[in-house]
Amino acid sequence: MDDSDLAKNAANFVPFTPLTFIERSATVYPERLAVVHGTVRRNWRETYDRCRRLASALIAAGVGKGDTVAAMLPNTPAMVEAHFGVPMTRAVLNTLNTRLDAEALAFMLDHGEAKVLLVDREFAGVIKAALVIAKVTPQIIDVDDALYEGATEAIGSIEYEAFIAAGDPAFAWHMPDDEWDAICLNYTSGTTGNPKGVVYHHRGAHTNAVSNILEWDMALHPVYLWTLPMFHCNGWCFPWAIAARAGVNVCLRKVDAAIIFDLIRSERVTHYCGAPIVQSLLVNAPDAMKVGIAHAVKTMVAGAAPPASMIEGMEAMGFDLTHVYGLTEVYGPATVCAKQADWSTLDIGERARLNARQGVRYHLEAAIDVCDPASMVPVPHDGTSMGEIMFRGNICMKGYLKNPTATDAAFAGGWFHSGDLAVIDPDGYVRIKDRSKDIIISGGENISSIEVEDVLYRHPAVLAVAVVAKTDAKWGETPCAFVERKAGSDVTADELIRHCKAHLAGFKVPRTIVFGELPKTATGKIQKFELRARAAAL
């Protein structure tokens, strides 16, 4: 049969975009709660109106296709609204990591060519400093959040509420011309060299938002707590997923165990995401904080594999933990450690071992594989052959902004190269061994820093740990462990080394153990580059 005359037209082909999600929820569930922030409670009709106000006000301010609107905001209603209002103008949203310094921020504002910048007054100081360095001169909109109790400084030309008040709540916003058009710009953490600007498209944002729903079996009207920063991969695309489900965004300015448990209790939070550091904080919080939470709570963890103690702690709280894995380049998580029915009968150690894996591809990502990065030959599913994790599908970035060399390298051979080294277990689950650059080569043998960390995490006195390579005249490199002890513990280096010797081959045992707080990124990732510098200086 020849159907070559059946072309796309306005009726049967419409760009995929997460913007249609908020339109539907505001139409079908206008009165349902959408945003909670302190005493502010807004429904989807109001939130949609505010997003349209923002879009029309931005357009009046000269914003349009090809422009960038940056946001230096904690998880406040303005940040939720920016995820819709900015792309409704066909412009691109660049959320900035609020823990960065002025120099890094200036680089991003310049590289991303920010035309407008939304700034929570908590960050007025660092942004003022950044703008002294930056070449661009974006229009600044101050966001005066009532829940911020620190000193106030207006650095912009107008406050957010006044800005959107001038907008049109019935504004006929713009669909993207093409689902391939950019929707967001996210800078990588830049552990080495300048950060790279990862460009997301509407198609991918739509796809990962829906995939989040599928991974979590997320029914209509979830109550989602914003423990995960929205500046991090656009909150793993959850602003759009929650809009698609007509759920509630429970905003949160900062991660604080007491506030989090209060909100879980009072708002009946059903879902939240967080790095291991956030999950540990909750697991280790005093029991008194956890009283009175009997409803079902689901949580996703990513950033590092959850140790057994975390899985056990979550079970004790009655929280259902899902382990996901991803990178900025794949819109946040793009694999899930999908649970199998028979795992529930296993003991905690075995369950932890299985759940600690990176798992399988997200429902709507086309493929994941582990390959030799040179030959692109996939590794056998034997749990021991190591290769690099590769992704392919519609949950992969457009590429790096103004960086064709890095883009080409990332997509070499028709796959996105994650930089993470892994094996595939016989059941098809991917298990990370290490970042390419985190492998320690000692006497010609590869040592996975994660393997050593896992053993140290099993010691009851260890709160957090990171193992890096330390240059060694004889062995080339040796493992050096930085350890954060639990409160009240005075465990010694000798005892931890004895513990490692009991569980590891001799060449993998750390030669050096350093105690102290670990340097972490805004999202709770331990900054190994900083530890490598410390190890070199020892």
Next chain:
Amino acid sequence: MDDSDLAKNAANFVPFTPLTFIERSATVYPERLAVVHGTVRRNWRETYDRCRRLASALIAAGVGKGDTVAAMLPNTPAMVEAHFGVPMTRAVLNTLNTRLDAEALAFMLDHGEAKVLLVDREFAGVIKAALVIAKVTPQIIDVDDALYEGATEAIGSIEYEAFIAAGDPAFAWHMPDDEWDAICLNYTSGTTGNPKGVVYHHRGAHTNAVSNILEWDMALHPVYLWTLPMFHCNGWCFPWAIAARAGVNVCLRKVDAAIIFDLIRSERVTHYCGAPIVQSLLVNAPDAMKVGIAHAVKTMVAGAAPPASMIEGMEAMGFDLTHVYGLTEVYGPATVCAKQADWSTLDIGERARLNARQGVRYHLEAAIDVCDPASMVPVPHDGTSMGEIMFRGNICMKGYLKNPTATDAAFAGGWFHSGDLAVIDPDGYVRIKDRSKDIIISGGENISSIEVEDVLYRHPAVLAVAVVAKTDAKWGETPCAFVERKAGSDVTADELIRHCKAHLAGFKVPRTIVFGELPKTATGKIQKFELRARAAAL
């Protein structure tokens, strides 16, 4: 910012297709049950292997892109497999309505240019007759289903099991070259003139399958009973939705209340779909059949609005009923009567009135509106202004095969014209008044046949009813009602007319009432064209 250098490549752009769903479920949940049919129980690994065998055997038989594989099959495992195995060759699946006559089937085989035809032996006779008329000479593959107990006749060159046994279970199947490529061909019921061949693409099949999951909050591993024919809009895209959820396809050769309740009980069926006639059959089945079903069952109904008695009956059984609406051209259902939390507090009459509406767009359809078909001006949301239902989005067909005139008319003005007349209520829900061609014009006044039917359905003696126009010398047309009475009832025409007069304006009251069984299509739709002919002959 200028990101125009960031082009699509093999890593970041992969065609959307429901074929990736089965690959994922077979990889992640290989041992989970996929297909149940009598004593046959196959998991997803086995089912995926069989689909790949089918694909490779079809390719060996010369099938490839541009070819059509037709299927004359009840809801058996072979029909599930055809939904994957055929498009894995890049060919198009044309499922045939098994209740059609030889002439109609011959038309479809010729028009669709069938190259291979899968035939369940129950339909060997009618297919043999069709092939005498048809110009095409497809290769026939007989499907010998052990559950068919009638007479057997082999009309093909090979039996299905032998055919796929020669295929390769590890066959590297073909992704579509483009997500816009055709995946299926479905003929409309053709109530007037020749049936039209509706072409589906991979993008739309993927999108509606995922949307089905969202409409139903369908969690992983549903147990889906095949009460809805898979030949009807590819079972509303549920073969692909169930694969995406790694669910169970409980096959069913024919709709029989005792068998259905047995399967719901023994397989713990969680979901099924059906036309009103199927739902009525279950509601009105003897209580003894329903004993022992305590688990949650969700059902979708489409084809006509569910009357109050059906909603009440479903509630009595404890089944959760969702009303959806669509057409072949929009992949089956593309609107849903989304329930609102506060409806549950209303009385049954009001709940039935609200649930009987066609509702709002499917999550992943871009738009629905009700417009004047000439001016394309949308009607106000006042519950009274009538217009034609229009769809726009990625759940709309490519077009009609080899019928540019009909395709252009269907897509006029950038919307798909449904042919259904409706109003929009103040809450934004669409409510059908009638098919364009079902409106009765009496003395210059429009009468909605649905309105008259609704009144008749409220009479306790009425099992089924259809109202059509009867030519009248004085009024032009008058309403003529065909009524199927409940078993044991001897209600008279006079009594029904009195009932109508109590609830309808005088000009809307049927002038003629005819008792008897109503002619229905394979999917339980009442055949009004047949009744119009009967009315004309009265």
